[in-house]
Amino acid sequence: MAENPRNGRPYRRLCTWLRAQRLPCWWCGHEIGYDLDARHPLSFTLDHLTPLSRGGDLLDPANARSAHRRCNSARGNRTTAQRPQRASRRW
Template sequence: MTGRTNDARAKRLRARLRAQGLPCYLCGSDIDYDAHHHDPLSFQVDHKWQVANGGPEFDADNIAPSHRACNRTRSDTIDQIAIGAAASYGHTLTPRTATGKRGCATEGPCANCNGAQHNPQPGVTFITHRNWWDKPPNPDMPAAAMAQFGPNS
């Protein structure tokens, strides 16, 4: 993710877009503007030419209303919408699918990420092999506190 901030310009653009009450520009269905922001049918601002791909963040011509689910599905895919939006700014984009946070489009061990697992299991955010119980005990820790770690501590 980029280091974007939730500043006044973004809030003004979001408020202006929300006030229009338009349907999702990606699927054409109505948006539930009163839904909680985690709801898949809630309102989100979508950048036609995604900021992650070099698009302008605060330009009203580069934003449109979308469902949260539609916006997340589209992600940073360079599709016809992004290509058309970039062309209106004088830039040329090449189509490609979404790459994810690290620029990788792979499942399982990834050579680009030192063998990290991308989406190893549903509901698992990351896998680590570090364990607090593998650390040597602190000799300054009182015996009563060490007892909580088991008889071998």
């Protein structure tokens, strides 16, 4: 059975290094709740500048970014640095 590389020591070390910097979310720019439960939408996750599905390196610190869980999920595997524009509800 193949091992999940995200369960390995190098990946956990990269997460710890990035978490220690306490940076804001690179995607939306807001503060991250580093003390929140991992399942919370505003908690920390490691995001990759170049998505893994597009050839990004899992363990490269230059490819690692701090992100909210919801921002990381919403971004998917897009490579654009801009959030999608939301239409205003006011007309």
